[in-house]
Amino acid sequence: MRVRIAPSPTGDPHVGTAYIALFNYVFAKKAGGKFVLRIEDTDQTRARADSEQMIFDALHWIGLSWDEGPDVGGPYAPYRQSERAHHYKAAAGELLDAGKAYRCFCTAERLAKVRIQQQAEKKNSGYDRHCRDADPTEARNRAAQGETHVVRLKAPLTGSVVVHDQLRGPVTIDADQIDDQVLLKSDGLPTYHLANVVDDHLMQITHVIRAEEWISSTPKHVLLYQAFDWEAPQFFHMPLLRNADKSKISKRKNPVSINYYRDVGILPHALLNFLGLMGWSFGDDREKFTLAEMVDAFAWEKVSLGGPVFNLDKLTWLNEKYIHDLDYEQLADAVISWRLNKEHLIRVLPLVRERIKKLDELIPAIEYFYSGDLDYTPVLADMKIPDATPADVGKALLDYIEKIEAREGFTAAVLEEEARKWTEALGWKAKHSFMLLRFAVTARKASPPLFETMSVLGKEITRRRLRQAAEIVGKAK
């Protein structure tokens, strides 16, 4: 029995990744199987250099480990899809030769045009199969001459595909709902659909446990297994974590980075425990439990399919329980490994040394480096920009978040550069806009240099405060 978690290194380590990893892990351990970590980095445009390591660190931090993966190796290495390109190319070639796939030379522009037309006519969207019946030999020649193209699966035109979801039973999808999925992109790398099927087969994955959002593309995967004449794994689709409004959890409405929870002082086991409460229960009233206990009690029958709202209040309550159960030695260690340590202090001190005359002034001076959400009421009246409405100011803060998120690295230089461009684009004065940022990030009129402060606070806390400030200011009169 083998399962895998297959995160894509495109940003901050996501709680959803941890959630699905937990269920994979628990199921594997319960059944005495292997848990594999595979990095799905086939999208060069979105891949982030630091993301992969952050995923490893975050998963380790909450207490999960894997039997095979890019960092620990294993019998099916490599575990990074960018290093497995030849497998996908070979697989696609096989389908091409068998006439089960074809080369498509349609341009992105044409596809966009088709899509717009389909929407205008209110028809089902999807590829119109323009290249499907072109002569294969001619297509091969065009490709040989270097013409850019993709490889698409020849999906059946009639009939239907049945996906046996182990949590819901058979799900039947008509052929007309399945279009000719791209298998190999024009850059020669596979799409998720091809790569996950090829790798799951090659890596002998027996059970695919993933989020519900994948259910609608599973028929394509089933079709691929059939085309290769491979045995498909069993599929389990877990419900999606939700925002308070029930939509799929998203960073605009909820902190989604595992690092955020780490930075605000949620204990790793509390987070993991909380994730175990999402869509699953012991069957009795037990709410606080260890990973080992969950493994022991795990059964798919105890999974519920309604999308669970990720509720900060309840996570905080659970975390409180964990804190209270720590002895003082352990609590001290937890606090130290959080932020109260020399390493962190050495980042903070350069910002405040000139501002203190006695050591007893230190704690008040650096209080907001060790706090989570701030109280903006004392400065709310000052959080405005001449000739801008509160709504504009709120929106501008959100804009600034977008700008800094698009950048790799959270250094003072990057933050300042983006702030200056942002200020200019808004037509504001830096003395006003920077003060606004200062209020948002520190809730004070006076602080050490703004961008250094943000950098030391870290991406997660900074982003959260900017967002909170945006909300409060946006609603202000």
Place this chain on the structure above:
RNA sequence: GACCCCGUCGUCCAGAGGCCUAGGACACCCGCCUUUCACGCAGGUAACACGGGUUCGAAUCCCGUCGGGGUCGCCA
């Protein structure tokens, strides 16, 4: 919009035909404890989406409606 999934307190779960005048937890409200606050303890408000079936009997099974969500990319 089309297709697919889901539907028990505001939220997370229990409930797998009679044990349900629906249970626990978070949040909220009240009280006790206490110099204060917090913890702790004791109470309280609050839900089976709706309509049809099936059955002696339905939160539990079936159908429909409604509601929510997901997907419809050369992103995963």
